[in-house]
Amino acid sequence: MNVDLHCHSTASDGALAPALVVARAHEQGVRMLALTDHDTLDGLAEARNAAERLDMRLISGIELSCTWGGATIHVLGYGFDESAPALLSSIAQLRDGRWLRAEEISRRLALKGMPGALEGARAIQQALGDSGNAPARPHFADFLVRAGYVKDRAEAFRKWLGSGKLGDVKQHWPTLEQAVGTLRTAGAWVSLAHPWQYDFTRGKRRKLIGDYIAAGGHAIEVVNGLQPAEQVGGLAILAREFGLLASAGSDFHAPGSWSELGVYRPLPEDLPPLWCRFDHAQPHAAV
Ligand code: MN
Numbered sequence: 001m002n003v004d005l006h007c008h009s010t011a012s013d014g015a016l017a018p019a020l021v022v023a024r025a026h027e028q029g030v031r032m033l034a035l036t037d038h039d040t041l042d043g044l045a046e047a048r049n050a051a052e053r054l055d056m057r058l059i060s061g062i063e064l065s066c067t068w069g070g071a072t073i074h075v076l077g078y079g080f081d082e083s084a085p086a087l088l089s090s091i092a093q094l095r096d097g098r099w100l101r102a103e104e105i106s107r108r109l110a111l112k113g114m115p116g117a118l119e120g121a122r123a124i125q126q127a128l129g130d131s132g133n134a135p136a137r138p139h140f141a142d143f144l145v146r147a148g149y150v151k152d153r154a155e156a157f158r159k160w161l162g163s164g165k166l167g168d169v170k171q172h173w174p175t176l177e178q179a180v181g182t183l184r185t186a187g188a189w190v191s192l193a194h195p196w197q198y199d200f201t202r203g204k205r206r207k208l209i210g211d212y213i214a215a216g217g218h219a220i221e222v223v224n225g226l227q228p229a230e231q232v233g234g235l236a237i238l239a240r241e242f243g244l245l246a247s248a249g250s251d252f253h254a255p256g257s258w259s260e261l262g263v264y265r266p267l268p269e270d271l272p273p274l275w276c277r278f279d280h281a282q283p284h285a286a287v
Pocket residue numbers: 008013038253
């Protein structure tokens with residue numbers, strides 16, 4: 001695919017520095033790329049420089065965490081004003097929250113006889129690329145492996161870091177309404193990330209999409225990497241029914257993992273792609 005609107009660099013939890021993500025995307029044939037690191041704009045300047053050298057189009061992007069109905073939801077923003085005060089202050093709050101969360105994970109692991117986790121996870125994170133963000137759970141997982149507490153990442157998540165385990169520290173995310181509002185204030189085009197990944201019933205997913213539209217959302221991510229074709233079909237039905245634009249992307253994090261830059265299932269042809277609107281002014285928020 002020559003468009004990829006969802007990927008991560010070392011500015012959040014990806015394994016490659018922003019310039020390397022851009023170069024790899026270019027090798028994969030991508031000509032329009034949005035770097036969508038979690039809750040940060042830190043990778044965008046480096047990515048933009050790299051994209052200019054390759055004559056590629058880089059769209060400013062971000063994947064914001066928020067809550068809705070007791071679950072953590074991800075919302076993607078594109079083409080926004082990177083100096084918008086509302087966006088910058090929201091990101092600063094999220095960054096502080098992530099540091100508090102990392103400290104809490106480390107404290108809990110120390111109480112279980114695994115000291116030094118924050119420093120260890122931070123060293124692993126910094127070896128991948130400089131970041132002002134707190135280390136995330138994958139970095140803690142790698143620390144636990146290297147320190148010999150678990151045999152691999154999967155065991156680290158199963159025993160200590162996964163959902164409901166000691167390392168699953170809840171953070172005070174903004175609400176879905178606030179996150180979409182912040183992005184809209186910054187002039188972003190907004191897409192609801194991977195709506196099938198949340199463990200919701202069919203009715204709850206529809207309610208989520210209704211609330212998301214009421215908050216000002218423009219699109220849903222109909223295709224996320226190589227997610228099963230029937231999920232793409234289910235999301236396409238929702239996009240049609242709710243009259244939403246469609247976005248698509250690989251959600252690339254690291255080479256050799258489940259996703260690759262520019263690789264995802266095709267978007268059903270009748271759906272209006274979000275990226276065709278990037279050059280146009282936004283409509284008013286749907287109500
Ligand atoms: Mn991630």
